Amino acid sequence: MSRLLSQRWGGAVFLLLLLAIAIGVPYCNQVLAPDHPYYISTYTVTLIGKYLCYALLALSIDLIWGFCGILSLGHGAFFALGGYAMGMYLMRQIGPRGVYGNPDLPDFMVFLNWQELPWYWLGFEHFWFAMLMVALVPGLLAFVFGWLAFRSRVTGVYLSIITQALTYALMLAFFRNEMGFGGNNGLTDFKDILGFNLQADSTRIGLFIASALALALAYLACSMIIRSRFGRVIMAIRDAESRARFVGYRVEAYKLWLFTFSAILAGVAGALYVPQVGIINPGEFAPLNSIEAVVWVAVGGRGTLYGAAFGAILVNYAKTFFTAALPELWLFALGALFVLVTLLLPRGLVGLWRRPARSAP
């Protein structure tokens, strides 16, 4: 009971904060004069927008790790796939404004002497199609992967390692020019989205608000799932998988749907991330990225949802600060964070003021 209560309270505070940011940040950027002490530059708006996307990714990881005990070290792959789907739409929007001025082919294809669009690029000129793919591609991959993995009861560390292999394999594949996703350089030089110039302040604010909205909606959806009957089974699986199975629940089906939903959330996060940072390349598939995202969750406190989002923002703020001020120290700091959080704060920062739950995950 106390758990549910604190979940609700923490969640309410989180949603209120999110609302405050979603209104306050655009206000400070658009209404206040540039010399006002509370003025926020567009650069910072985009930066916070980026953090919100990371928070959404962290949320998706917390949903499966914190509540179902599935530690995915490959969630960055779903994030990047969503990003690539969005990037392909943005590439098609460039049209004849590319360096080579080809109305149909993106620059890198002209450069590789390709004559026509590969079949998997068809349809990406439509926004609705691209958005469908943002959800469908990561969702489908997660479904197939999860179906194979959960059905044969691959759990724990084994699952973590093969998810890592998955993202590693995808990274190697996307580095290849022949794949038709821009190879090493990825997709970049985007011009506009839905007709709005991506460089314009108003578009950036729009993307920022969209990210905040997506995060809020995802949070609500996740907490609804957790509070539902479905969510109770999920937590039962986390705490005693075999027992849940023997009681008669189809454990693999529960896990599979949760995993797929989580992958879709990660894909959406990637899709919102790409127009804000202006590039997507195979580096996003790097195993390090996925594992970093896991640490955000661990730092914030897993099994709380808002803790994960909070951790993502905090760690990334620290990263921005460190990489600018003391670039050499960042990896030391990140490494130390991994070690110290797991050793000293197994329940994350949120765990510092929350009463311990009855069953430690």
Next chain:
Amino acid sequence: MRASSYGFLHVAPLTLLFFLLCATFTTATAQDNIQTQIDALAAGNFSAKAEAVDQLLATGHPRTAIVLQAMLESALQQRKSDNRIVISSKSGSNFQLQDAVTGEDLGSASRRDLKRISVNNSLRKHIRTALAKLSLADPDPAVRRAAVDQIIDNFDADSAALLADAASTESDATIRELMSIGAALGALNSEDSATRLAAIDTIQDSLNPEVRNRLTRLLNQEQDATVKAAAARALAGIEQRVQNYALLETTFFGLSLGSVLLLAAIGLAITFGVMGVINMAHGELIMLGAYTTYLIQAALPQFIDWSLLLAVPAAFLVSGLFGIAIERGVIRFLYGRPLETLLATFGVSLILQQLVRTTISAQNVPVANPSWMSGFWQVNSALSLTYNRLFILLFSILVFLALLLILRRTVLGLQVRAVSQNRTMAEAIGIRSERVDMLTFGLGSGIAGVAGVALSQLTNVGPNLGQAYIVDSFMVVVFGGVGNLWGTVVAAFSLGVVNKFLEPYSGAVLAKILVLVFLILFIQKRPRGLFPQRGRAAEA
């Protein structure tokens, strides 16, 4: 007495002069002989020059080789003032001259005073073959062998006779065989079909690419059906053998990759397989071993050849101590919580990488190959194996056997097995399980360091060295079956070989992806690997 001695002193220079005159005269006649041939080198078009080269060769004069070598290097020039042929060597902006015929020093001349004797590529080839014919009689077998190769590659009308001649006096069996193959190549052109058949018979065991070319050509031109059939048979046999050797080579590369995988994974087979600890910093322990090699070579630059022998124990100690520090500082608090162990050790790996970047360099560092590991073993013209890969293959097997011995035959090994099978029971009979944990982890880490020494000989040594192997080595251990050392060996070598056999069809990157996908699917099918543990240990 005094007078006579005086007289003798008069006579002596005279006699000397006489002998000198005689000597000059005799050389002068020989000189006359090659003077015309050498002068011919400067005249006419390239085919005339080629003719002149052959004539010069026919004289057998000792200066022939020097002159032809100079001509090959475009150092043979003609002095404009007296049309004398000279060998020039550059000194500063001028040329130092030497008479082509006598070798006499002619002082220096500027570029404007000289006219270069031009050569083109076909003439160069001709000269090279001519030089090779000269070196067929060289005392050094390596030179003779190179000469035979050169002649076979540039076969012409008199090559066959020349080689047959040389074969009759050759003492080295391999070179003699090569010479007779060359002679047989000439016999392929014979009018007599029986001679041609005999020639095909001689060459059908040779893998020399020129033999293949000639047989293909013969197959197209041959009229006689028996000879044609024999040629086709010989060619098919050769092709088959070349293919077999290519297969053997791919297998070797696969085994070599497998040995790298084995080295990377074998330490993990201890820490992950036997202890059940997920150590994501394993790759960094390998990296530390490679850096130890670098540091030892940097400290003792004059002992590069011995550096590896020193580096193996040093790397074992360095990585082993780091491993023990990680176990004592982090992992022992997290036993039984594999996911947390994974995260914490990942943090350790980031710290170790950054440590190397800040203390040594963010760039790759050079690690030298000792001389006994460079070069290759030329089995035949279709197959050669590089020594460093060969040594590392042997080394990986040695390391594996050593590890097996430690686990099976020592007290520590017994205790490790006891603790991994039943910790409580092991403690009850007096095994200090914490100490065993520490030493086991140190052993696995130390072996990672030793692997680093071997890898430093094959790949670039940089801060990211370990990252490249971590996914691979976990895959190998999981594929082979956790807790099964033999499984790790089978998995490493089979993955290596499969990877290399896929590469020609799919490219290196796709081969790797395919292998990863295969492994992901394999784990779905058999989550406990190729050789799962049975019995009680499997329940843990």
